[in-house]
Amino acid sequence: EAGVVQSPRYKIIEKKQPVAFWCNPISGHNTLYWYLQNLGQGPELLIRYENEEAVDDSQLPKDRFSAERLKGVDSTLKIQPAELGDSAVYLCASSQQGADTQYFGPGTRLTVL
Amino acid sequence: AQSVTQPDIHITVSEGASLELRCNYSYGATPYLFWYVQSPGQGLQLLLKYFSGDTLVQGIKGFEAEFKRSQSSFNLRKPSVHWSDAAEYFCAVGSTSGSARQLTFGSGTQLTVLP
Numbered sequence A: 001e002a003g004v005v006q007s008p009r010y011k012i013i014e015k016k017q018p019v020a021f022w023c024n025p026i027s028g029h030n031t032l033y034w035y036l037q038n039l040g041q042g043p044e045l046l047i048r049y050e051n052e053e054a055v056d057d058s059q060l061p062k063d064r065f066s067a068e069r070l071k072g073v074d075s076t077l078k079i080q081p082a083e084l085g086d087s088a089v090y091l092c093a094s095s096q097q098g099a100d101t102q103y104f105g106p107g108t109r110l111t112v113l
Numbered sequence B: 001a002q003s004v005t006q007p008d009i010h011i012t013v014s015e016g017a018s019l020e021l022r023c024n025y026s027y028g029a030t031p032y033l034f035w036y037v038q039s040p041g042q043g044l045q046l047l048l049k050y051f052s053g054d055t056l057v058q059g060i061k062g063f064e065a066e067f068k069r070s071q072s073s074f075n076l077r078k079p080s081v082h083w084s085d086a087a088e089y090f091c092a093v094g095s096t097s098g099s100a101r102q103l104t105f106g107s108g109t110q111l112t113v114l115p
Helices: none
Strands: A005-007 A010-013 A019-024 A031-037 A044-050 A053-056 A065-068 A075-079 A088-095 A108-112 B003-005 B010-014 B019-021 B024-026 B032-038 B044-050 B056-058 B064-068 B073-078 B087-097 B100-105 B109-114
Touching: A005 A088, A010 A019, A019 A088, A019 A108, A031 A075, A044 A065, A044 A075, A044 B100, A075 A088, B003 B087, B003 B100, B010 B019, B019 B109, B024 B073, B024 B087, B032 B064, B032 B073, B044 B056, B044 B064, B044 B073, B073 B087
Parallel strands: A010 A108, B010 B109
Antiparallel strands: A005 A019, A019 A075, A031 A044, A031 A088, A044 A053, A065 A075, A088 A108, B003 B024, B019 B073, B032 B044, B032 B087, B056 B064, B064 B073, B087 B100, B087 B109
16 A cells, blocks of 8 residues: 655755645545654644645644645645745645544655755 | 653664663643654654553564653663664654644654664
């Protein structure tokens, strides 16, 4: 069974440019999470989806970050415009609805110059 | 709100030596506790989890962890470390929000294994 897929794996952009990350969860997983992991820190939740509904986006900086999961499967996280402080790893995870275990993708490492 | 403290930022052990990584949590109810491992360039892989029952939990790759409510701890152990265990280890506490678990992670412990 394929795991959580993320792309791109690495992205380098200049500040003020837009960037998007894509995530394909494990088949059948209704719940999808986006996490931000700064260097030397643990992941922090940005947003959680139950199917296509964002049920917890309280930690998402909505002035520049947006996310969507239109058909309840794949998801895209966007930053526009990117700032230097956005350099980090963006992790996607998924789980079966109500399940306790989250499965993580390899992440996208973003560098903003 | 829940929180997790991993007091050791970096630990170095020799291959074959025993290992203990510390984790302390703060949570108002019975916690759901997890240990994840992250190798360079990889996502987080679940090592083990505790929800209830036996306080000594066995995981993958020969790891185990012991839940001690009195000490608010969930330390990870391995009797004999292998070079491939070098990675970053994260402890997390889970809470319930609706139908899903919310994970709060510690800041991680980087493990170096000497030959």
